[in-house]
Amino acid sequence: MPDPMRIRAQAAGGNATVRVLMAHEMETGQRKDAAGKIIPAWHITDVTATLNGKTVLTAEWGPAVAKNPFLQFTVKGAKAGDKIGITWKDTRGETRSDEAVVS
Numbered sequence: 001m002p003d004p005m006r007i008r009a010q011a012a013g014g015n016a017t018v019r020v021l022m023a024h025e026m027e028t029g030q031r032k033d034a035a036g037k038i039i040p041a042w043h044i045t046d047v048t049a050t051l052n053g054k055t056v057l058t059a060e061w062g063p064a065v066a067k068n069p070f071l072q073f074t075v076k077g078a079k080a081g082d083k084i085g086i087t088w089k090d091t092r093g094e095t096r097s098d099e100a101v102v103s
Contacts, residue, residue, distance in 0.1 A: 007100035009075075009084045016078030016102045018049065020071045020086050028063035042091055044069065050085040051075050078102050 003023035009016050022044065029041025041063055049057035056075050075084070080102055087097040 002094060002096045005086055005088075005096065005098040007084060007086055007098055009078070009082075009100050009102040011078060011080045011082075011102050014077060014079075016075045016082070016084070018071075018073055018075060018084055018100075020049075022069050022071070022086075022088060022096075024068060024088075024090065026063070026065055026067045026069065030063075044088045044090045046089045047071065048087045049073065049075075050083075050087075051078055052082050053085070 005023070006021040008019045024044055025042060026044065027039050027042040029038065031039045033039055043063045043065060044061050047059040047061060048055060057073055078084070082102045083099050084102060085097065085099045087095060089095045
């Protein structure tokens with residue numbers, strides 16, 4: 001199973017700023033290894049964010065996203081104590097889901 005995401009969510013006013021660091025290699029499928037063979041593509045394709053179980057963000061990513069991607073977004077109406085959930089899926093079918101509480 002992939003490493004856990006590092007999620008920070010901070011409330012300010014009626015919004016919360018969410019910062020997510022995802023541990024993933026994010027191979028494009030265009031690099032070659034030492035033997036000259038192409039390294040197969042392996043990257044995150046779908047990201048979903050929820051606030052207390054309700055979807056607030058969906059994203060479709062491609063191979064041009066950097067290794068260990070960082071995502072930041074603002075959620076309107078979030079307050080301290082709410083739960084932010086992040087889920088991603090990659091080209092190998094692996095998924096990862098983690099949650100954080102808005103502080």
